[in-house]
Amino acid sequence: MSLAGRPTSKDVAQEAGVSQSTVSLVLGGKWAGRVSPATAHSVRGAAERLGYRPNQAARNLRLGTTRTVLLMVPTLSAPFFGPVYTGAARAAARHGFAVVVSTWPDDAVGPADSPFAAPDEAIDGILASSMAVEALGGFRDTPAVMLDSGPAGERVPTVDFGVADGMRAIAAHLAGLGHRRIGHVGAAVDQWTFHARGGALASAVAALPGGVLTRATCAIDVTSAKEAAGRLLDAPDRPTALVCDDDLIAAGAYKAARARGLDIPADLSVTGFDDVLLATALEPELTTVRLPAEELGAQGMATLLDLLSGGRPSPRVLPGELVVRESTAPPGA
Amino acid sequence: MSLAGRPTSKDVAQEAGVSQSTVSLVLGGKWAGRVSPATAHSVRGAAERLGYRPNQAARNLRLGTTRTVLLMVPTLSAPFFGPVYTGAARAAARHGFAVVVSTWPDDAVGPADSPFAAPDEAIDGILASSMAVEALGGFRDTPAVMLDSGPAGERVPTVDFGVADGMRAIAAHLAGLGHRRIGHVGAAVDQWTFHARGGALASAVAALPGGVLTRATCAIDVTSAKEAAGRLLDAPDRPTALVCDDDLIAAGAYKAARARGLDIPADLSVTGFDDVLLATALEPELTTVRLPAEELGAQGMATLLDLLSGGRPSPRVLPGELVVRESTAPPGA
DNA sequence: CCGGACGGGTAATACGTATGACTGAACGGC
DNA sequence: GCCGTTCAGTCATACGTATTACCCGTCCGG
Numbered sequence: 217m218s219l220a221g222r223p224t225s226k227d228v229a230q231e232a233g234v235s236q237s238t239v240s241l242v243l244g245g246k247w248a249g250r251v252s253p254a255t256a257h258s259v260r261g262a263a264e265r266l267g268y269r270p271n272q273a274a275r276n277l278r279l280g281t282t283r284t285v286l287l288m289v290p291t292l293s294a295p296f297f298g299p300v301y302t303g304a305a306r307a308a309a310r311h312g313f314a315v316v317v318s319t320w321p322d323d324a325v326g327p328a329d330s331p332f333a334a335p336d337e338a339i340d341g342i343l344a345s346s347m348a349v350e351a352l353g354g355f356r357d358t359p360a361v362m363l364d365s366g367p368a369g370e371r372v373p374t375v376d377f378g379v380a381d382g383m384r385a386i387a388a389h390l391a392g393l394g395h396r397r398i399g400h401v402g403a404a405v406d407q408w409t410f411h412a413r414g415g416a417l418a419s420a421v422a423a424l425p426g427g428v429l430t431r432a433t434c435a436i437d438v439t440s441a442k443e444a445a446g447r448l449l450d451a452p453d454r455p456t457a458l459v460c461d462d463d464l465i466a467a468g469a470y471k472a473a474r475a476r477g478l479d480i481p482a483d484l485s486v487t488g489f490d491d492v493l494l495a496t497a498l499e500p501e502l503t504t505v506r507l508p509a510e511e512l513g514a515q516g517m518a519t520l521l522d523l524l525s526g527g528r529p530s531p532r533v534l535p536g537e538l539v540v541r542e543s544t545a546p547p548g549a
Numbered sequence: 550m551s552l553a554g555r556p557t558s559k560d561v562a563q564e565a566g567v568s569q570s571t572v573s574l575v576l577g578g579k580w581a582g583r584v585s586p587a588t589a590h591s592v593r594g595a596a597e598r599l600g601y602r603p604n605q606a607a608r609n610l611r612l613g614t615t616r617t618v619l620l621m622v623p624t625l626s627a628p629f630f631g632p633v634y635t636g637a638a639r640a641a642a643r644h645g646f647a648v649v650v651s652t653w654p655d656d657a658v659g660p661a662d663s664p665f666a667a668p669d670e671a672i673d674g675i676l677a678s679s680m681a682v683e684a685l686g687g688f689r690d691t692p693a694v695m696l697d698s699g700p701a702g703e704r705v706p707t708v709d710f711g712v713a714d715g716m717r718a719i720a721a722h723l724a725g726l727g728h729r730r731i732g733h734v735g736a737a738v739d740q741w742t743f744h745a746r747g748g749a750l751a752s753a754v755a756a757l758p759g760g761v762l763t764r765a766t767c768a769i770d771v772t773s774a775k776e777a778a779g780r781l782l783d784a785p786d787r788p789t790a791l792v793c794d795d796d797l798i799a800a801g802a803y804k805a806a807r808a809r810g811l812d813i814p815a816d817l818s819v820t821g822f823d824d825v826l827l828a829t830a831l832e833p834e835l836t837t838v839r840l841p842a843e844e845l846g847a848q849g850m851a852t853l854l855d856l857l858s859g860g861r862p863s864p865r866v867l868p869g870e871l872v873v874r875e876s877t878a879p880p881g882a
Numbered sequence: 883c884c885g886g887a888c889g890g891g892t893a894a895t896a897c898g899t900a901t902g903a904c905t906g907a908a909c910g911g912c
Numbered sequence: 913g914c915c916g917t918t919c920a921g922t923c924a925t926a927c928g929t930a931t932t933a934c935c936c937g938t939c940c941g942g
Contacts, residue, residue, distance in 0.1 A: 222671070224898055235922050240900055252920060272671070273609035274898035277927050282606065284647070292631035293843075295826065299626045305650060314617070314649050317638060338555070338605070438830050467830035474832060493628065494830055497771050497800035499807060510626075557928055568892050573930055585890060607928035610897050 223266040232262035239263070243270070281340055285520060286355075287513075288318045288344040294436075295492040296509055297345070300363070303513025304343055311521055313340075341520050343513075346407050361520040361529075363512055366408030373529040375516045379409050379489075380416035382505035382536030383459075386487050387420035389503070389538060390457045393546045395485060396426045399448035399455035401441060401465050404433040413461050413489065430455055434465065441468020442475075449476055449484075456484065456547035463488035463495050466502055466543075481545035491539055500542030507536050556599040565595035572596070576603070605645075614673055618853060619688075620846075621651045621677040627769075628825040629842055630678070633696070636846025637676055644854055646673075674853045676846075679740050694853040694862075696845055699741030706862045708849045712742050712822075713749035715838035715869030716792075719820050720753035722836070722871060723790045726879045728818060729759045732781035732788035734774060734798050737766035746794050746822065763788055767798065774801025775808075782809055782817075789817065789880035796821035796828050799835055799876075814878035824872055833875030840869050 225243070229236040234255060241247045242259040251259075262268075276282050287304055289297045305315045316339070342360040344352060349368040352360060362374045390398060398421050403410045414431075421427040430451060434444035445458055445468055458473075460466040466488035470480060478484045480500055488495055491506035511534055519529045558576070562569040567588060574580045575592040584592075595601075609615050620637055622630045638648045649672070675693035677685060682701040685693060695707045723731060731754050736743045747764075754760040763784060767777035778791055778798075782805055791806075793799040799821035803813060811817045813833055821828055821837035828835040844867055852862045 225900095226898075236899085237901075237922060237924095238920090240898095241921090244900070246901085249918090250920065255920080269671075271610070271898050273606050273615065274927090275900080276606035277604070277610050277897090277929090278899045278901090280927075292625070292635050294631070295628055298624075298628075298631050301650070302625050302652060305652075314647070316647050316649070317634070319635060319638075338602075464826070464830065471832055493797070494827055497797065497827055498830070499804055499832075558930095559928075569929085570892060570894090570931080571890090573928095574891090577930070579931090582888095583890065588890080604928050607897090608930080610899090610927090611929045611931085613897075 222271070223268045224271065225268070228259065228263045228266055228268050231266060232259045234259060243268075282338050283312055284314045284316060284339050285341045285343060285517070286318055286339045287315050288320075288342060288347065290320050290346055292317060292319055295494065296490055296507075299509035300345060300513040300516075303510035303515075304517040305513075307514045307517035307521075313517075313521070315343075315517075341524050343516050343520055345512075345516075346409065348408075359520065359523050361516050361523060363516045364407075364409055366412065367531070373519050373523060374531045375512060375519055376531070376533050377409070377507050377512065378533050378535045379412045379505075379507075382489070382507070382538065383413050383416035384420050385536075385538040386459055386489075386503075386505060387417060387424070389540065389544065390459070390485060390487070391424050391427075393457075393485065393544060395455075395457040395547055396424065397428045397430075397453060397455040397457075399445075399458045400429060400431045401445050401448065401458055401460045401469055402431060402433040403436050403461040403465065405436060410461055417459055428453075428455075434468070436462055436464055438464060438468045438471065441465040442471040443468075445469035445472035446475070449473065449478070457544070458484065458486045460486065460488050463490050463492050463502060463504055466504070467494060467498060470498060481543050483548075485544040485547070487544060495539075495541070498543075503541045503544040504539055505536040506539050508534055555604070556601045557604065558601070561592065561596045561599055561601050564599060565592045567592060576601075615671050616645055617647045617649060617672050618674045618676060618850070619651055619672045620648050621653075621675060621680065623653050623679055625650060625652055628827065629823055629840075632842035633678060633846040633849075636843035636848075637850040638846070640847045640850035640854075646850075646854070648676075648850075674857050676849050676853055678845075678849075679742065681741075692853065692856050694849050694856060696849045697740075697742055699745065700864070706852050706856055707864045708845060708852055709864070709866050710742070710840050710845065711866050711868045712745045712838075712840075715822070715840070715871065716746050716749035717753050718869075718871040719792055719822075719836075719838060720750060720757070722873065722877065723792070723818060723820070724757050724760075726790075726818065726877060728788075728790040728880055729757065730761045730786060730788045730790075731763075732778070732791045733762060733764045734778050734781065734791055734793045734802055735764060735766040736769050736794040736798065738769060743794055750792055761786075761788075767801070769795055769797055771797060771801045771804065774798040775804040776801075778802040778805035779808070782806065782811070790877070791817065791819045793819065793821050796823050796825050796835060796837055799837070800827060800831060803831060814876050816881075818877040818880070820877060828872075828874070831876075836874045836877040837872055838869040839872050841867055 225239045226236045229239045239259055242256045308315050342358050345363040360372055362368045368374050400417055402414050421429040430448055432444040432447045434440040458469045460469055466486050469486050473480055473484050480486055488502045488504035491504045495502040495504050522529045558572045559569045562572045572592055575589045641648050675688055675691050678696040693705055695701045701707050733750055735747050754762040763781055765777040765780045767773040791802045793802055799819050802819050806813055806817050813819055821835045824837045824839035828837050855862045
């Protein structure tokens with residue numbers, strides 16, 4: 217039991233020859249004009265010597281707080297959300313906050329009814345990723361920050377990726393290579409980020425002289441993606457480039473292309489989105505947009521902590537970055 | 550603040566017309582012979598009606614416990630550990646426990662000095678994955694369960710994968726296809742699981758009539774793996790099959806093979822280990838050994854909870870499963 | 883008819899912290 | 913020389929729970 221026998225503020229008080237209240241005042245930083253600098257110093261010394269760490273349970277009880285925030289993500293088994301967690305947890309730890317994770321139930325499209333959705337312990341705030349603000353449900357009046365979920369009105373702060381810019385960068389890159397007939401393999405997932413990706417691509421291609429966009433959607437898995445990409449490739453006047461909503465979808469597109477004897481990038485350019493580990497494991501390596509997932513978690517947590525301490529954080533947008541690798545080339549190269 | 554205004558045991562007591570102690574007795578389940586069934590029933594009814602949830606902070610303070618366990622993993626950014634967390638958290642949640650994660654610092658080979666290693670809050674137990682029991686360091690006398698870390702002596706329970714059996718299954722599969730010259734692309738990582746994998750493969754090939762094993766090691770990333778696999782392929786009498794310690798390493802082997810104009814599986818069979826998402830995204834799909842990562846987390850947590858409640862859990866081993874896909878075939882097929 | 887046992891419940895307390903109310907000494911102003 | 917202030921702390925209390933010690937009425941054995 218790493219709790220037993222730990223020094224308490226009372227022990228520190230005794231060691232320093234002061235009262236427990238003084239210890240609490242000093243260590244809480246609220247001693248301006250109440251405790252002499254000399255006393256404060258000796259208290260700090262005593263605390264240091266004893267290796268005093270405040271008992272969080274007692275502090276939480278007293279303050280009616282928990283120093284715990286809930287991170288709601290669709291899953292931790294997808295490659296994207298691990299880093300989000302890491303970034304959030306790291307930022308939280310610096311402020312003495314813990315992070316508990318709630319994932320959506322398997323095969324669910326939203327967080328509702330998750331066995332995780334309402335952890336027994338109370339929480340101070342929520343970091344909710346990739347979901348509509350309405351889905352907060354019972355947590356409506358808990359301070360929350362929405363991640364990668366798009367604009368959410370005045371009431372709740374957001375941190376998003378600049379996915380539209382990212383998609384425009386892809387479109388510009390392909391256009392620059394000479395592509396005009398572009399296929400979009402979209403994720404059939406009702407999340408802001410995918411709507412934004414699709415919308416940005418559509419308008420970018422529409423603005424391109426001679427641009428033609430075809431479109432198919434699929435679930436975010438290789439099999440489904442392969443099938444959807446195949447539909448686009450089998451159409452008359454097939455596209456010379458496939459823009460995929462996600463790296464994993466791009467992997468499916470690779471398979472569809474190979475099954476038809478098309479070489480990437482000579483016969484077909486393919487792009488992904490997110491830049492997960494997979495992107496460099498594929499062959500050829502995937503041109504994609506890198507989204508700073510860990511940064512999303514970190515900035516989200518910073519925003520939430522700001523909110524919790526009474527701030528009025530403004531929305532933030534983290535730019536994606538086009539990473540050109542080997543899967544794109546001029547058409548017919 | 551989802552804490553404010555929550556009903557307390559005192560509120561329940563009032564609602565039920567009994568004292569707070571009675572409520573605590575009933576809800577704690579320790580009322581045998583102290584409270585009449587009728588009263589107990591009415592207390593439960595009142596608690597239900599008010600939606601009472603005990604305040605964890607108060608309970609923790611009283612009991613000197615935290616209902617929090619620490620999960621130590623190398624990283625959450627690798628595809629393998631997300632599911633481990635999920636399994637552990639799910640099992641923990643069922644018993645009202647929370648899980649906080651500590652990852653190793655970037656580029657570290659062990660958990661030492663991690664900013665996460667000593668979260669401020671105290672913990673009741675530790676689930677430590679993929680590390681030597683000695684590395685527990687300052688947590689030596691906290692109840693702990695080692696995951697995927699090999700035998701750890703009498704004092705600390707373990708949950709491991711049957712990696713040796715898995716590797717033997719791979720060897721048998723390849724031998725059955727007719728392979729004799731086998732290359733091992735090993736992970737140059739000082740973890741039990743990789744030592745076990747290498748050892749099992751070595752003895753399996755040694756036991757194979759005419760079996761020849763060559764070996765190269767690398768870090769667990771595509772570039773490094775490609776280089777290591779290349780060394781094996783460039784040797785005289787190159788192997789007809791490459792056994793990789795990890796799916797990601799197999800991805801590197803694919804690249805090395807392609808760079809040399811070798812077709813998989815016609816000219817070269819390749820196997821992986823772990824069966825992460827990547828395995829089916831590759832082309833051809835990867836023959837590998839599936840390790841039930843989520844199950845590891847779940848069983849590990851079950852073991853830890855058992856330990857915490859005074860049990861003496863015995864070591865468990867979770868079998869891996871050979872998944873034959875498209876990357877293996879008879880040599881020269 | 884009395885004492886003890888027992889069933890059914892309550893009162894009181896401690897866990898460790900943060901904080902508002904209070905106190906005693908020194909000191910300055912008039 | 914006395915009072916109001918400030919300084920430097922301390923006292924007491926509350927947060928919500930679990931548990932130990934106690935209490936009261938009833939029933940039963942002798």
